[in-house]
Amino acid sequence: MSNLEFKYYIPTKILFGEGILERLHKETLPGRKALIVTSAGQSVKKFGYLDRLIHQLEISNIEYVVFDKILTNPTRECVMEGSEIAKKSRCDFIIGLGGGSSIDASKAIAIVATNEGDLWDYFYGGTAKFKPVKNKTLPVVAIATTAGTGSEADQWMVISNQKTSEKIGFGFSKTFPVLAVVDPTLMLSVPPELTAYQGLDALFHSTEGYLSKKANEISDLFAIKSIALVGKSLIKAVKNGNDIDSRADVALASTLSGMLLAITSLTAEHAMEDGLSGLHPELPHGIGLALISEAYYKHIAEIGITSGRMIDMARALGVNHAKCSMDFVDALIKIKKACGVNDLKMSEYGIKKHEFPKIVELAKANAGSEFYAERKVLSDEECISILENSYR
Numbered sequence: 001m002s003n004l005e006f007k008y009y010i011p012t013k014i015l016f017g018e019g020i021l022e023r024l025h026k027e028t029l030p031g032r033k034a035l036i037v038t039s040a041g042q043s044v045k046k047f048g049y050l051d052r053l054i055h056q057l058e059i060s061n062i063e064y065v066v067f068d069k070i071l072t073n074p075t076r077e078c079v080m081e082g083s084e085i086a087k088k089s090r091c092d093f094i095i096g097l098g099g100g101s102s103i104d105a106s107k108a109i110a111i112v113a114t115n116e117g118d119l120w121d122y123f124y125g126g127t128a129k130f131k132p133v134k135n136k137t138l139p140v141v142a143i144a145t146t147a148g149t150g151s152e153a154d155q156w157m158v159i160s161n162q163k164t165s166e167k168i169g170f171g172f173s174k175t176f177p178v179l180a181v182v183d184p185t186l187m188l189s190v191p192p193e194l195t196a197y198q199g200l201d202a203l204f205h206s207t208e209g210y211l212s213k214k215a216n217e218i219s220d221l222f223a224i225k226s227i228a229l230v231g232k233s234l235i236k237a238v239k240n241g242n243d244i245d246s247r248a249d250v251a252l253a254s255t256l257s258g259m260l261l262a263i264t265s266l267t268a269e270h271a272m273e274d275g276l277s278g279l280h281p282e283l284p285h286g287i288g289l290a291l292i293s294e295a296y297y298k299h300i301a302e303i304g305i306t307s308g309r310m311i312d313m314a315r316a317l318g319v320n321h322a323k324c325s326m327d328f329v330d331a332l333i334k335i336k337k338a339c340g341v342n343d344l345k346m347s348e349y350g351i352k353k354h355e356f357p358k359i360v361e362l363a364k365a366n367a368g369s370e371f372y373a374e375r376k377v378l379s380d381e382e383c384i385s386i387l388e389n390s391y392r
Contacts, residue, residue: 006216009173010262012142012153014180014255018244021052021143021183025059030139030178031092033063035113037082037106038097039070047189049145053097065089067109070098073281074105076119076161083112083119086138093139096177099198100149100285103142104157107175110138119159125366126166133172142177145186147251148198148286150205150258152180158274160281167278168366176262182255184247192238196339197286199234199250202226203335204289205257207297207313207328208267211306212373215264222260224316229253231317231331235338265373268363269296272383275363276351283349290341294333295389299382301325305375345392356387 015023034057036050044050050066057064067082086094086109094113096106112119114135121129142152151157155171190198203226209215210223233249240246273288301310307325314322317331336342360383364371371377378386 004217006218006263008218008263010153010176010259012177012180014153014182016182016252016255018184018248021056021181021186024053024056024181027179029060029062029093029141031062033065033089033091034093034095034141035082035086035089035091035109036064036066036095036097037070037109038066038068038102039099040068043189044097044145049186050097053095053143064095065091070102070105071281072101072284073160073167073277074101074108075281076159079105079108079112079119079159082109086113091138093141095141095143097143097145099144099146100151103144103149103151103177104159106140106142107155107157107171107177108159110140110175113138120161123159123168123170125168125368127161127164128168133174137174140175140177141179141181143181143183143186144251144254146190146194146198147187147247147254148201150202150254150256150261152177152182153255153258154262156261160278162281165279165362166366167274167362169274180255182251184244184251187247187251188242188244190241192241192339193341194286195241195250196234196238196341197284197290199230199237199253199339200290200293200336200341201286202250202254202257203230203234204269204293205261205266206230206253208269209257209260209264210313211300211309211375212265212267213375214373219260219264222256224312226253226256226260227313227316229256231335235335238339266370267374268371268378268383269293271363271367271370272296272359272386274367275359275361278362278366279355279359280349280351283351287344287349290336291344291346292386292390294329294336295386297329297332298326298389299386301329303376346390347392351391353388353391356384359387360384
């Protein structure tokens, strides 16, 4: 009798390719007036990405309102403000233009724009109230300008609550974007350091998904291909941001990592980072992951119950002779060094050692399911040890 079993549901239509944003007007968009949700930074305006989107909407006779206040770690407070604008402006769909922060915020705004109360009424974990989302959410179109989270291809969003220092992930079948646009030309302006952090985020989505006990035959296909693309092209994209082929590889790695997260799970690495940046919201997610990654994977290697899979990941990164779990850790360190992001210090972001128990407490309260996706659930002591071994 076969033990093969999996669930697959990814309803997002994905347009992928160089210059493909210019074909958006050929698509049937899900409404007549859009709330364009983008970051508080200036990159989408400075490099013309917002104008390119607006041109496509004008060709299609779509009205729009711009909401440009999303932070690196999107907040509940900002989501509530955006939802009020969507309601008052009578927007009937949302466009997330930017990285994972803008796309995540778009999904959250889509919930509150059609449902009463506060966003935290509907989230799971921590002080959230676990209420069902009764009304249909507004449809979301996701236009990625970074390669890292894969949020354009999955149902998940991660939102911070500044009042409680919580950072919680949430999503369900109705929060998948109906349409995603992944155009590598929108990523040419991303500076080297951010390219590295974002690419590592895609890598860790894929490695965690591959190590998770919720991994399945389909998610494994996405994971290994994504890991291989990062191994092949992230360093090239960091060193030459105009290398469109490398940009496309990393963009595909990111989108694939989102697809695998739609059908499997992250693990404790991401949960611990959410604890870090929940308590320190100025800490960018990709940097937080880079800070703890080496100690996390060393610990998983020492446990020894995923040795075969870590060898698979090392080989996907190009270590053809890989024979043990530490070969993956060594390959990861080489990538971080080549990308210039191996000398980060927690202390530079205001993180203190005495906060580690609180960080683990927040992580387990807000992302407990990710701990239980580990093949061996990590104790508080193990998590604190990982943080301590990451500290500089």
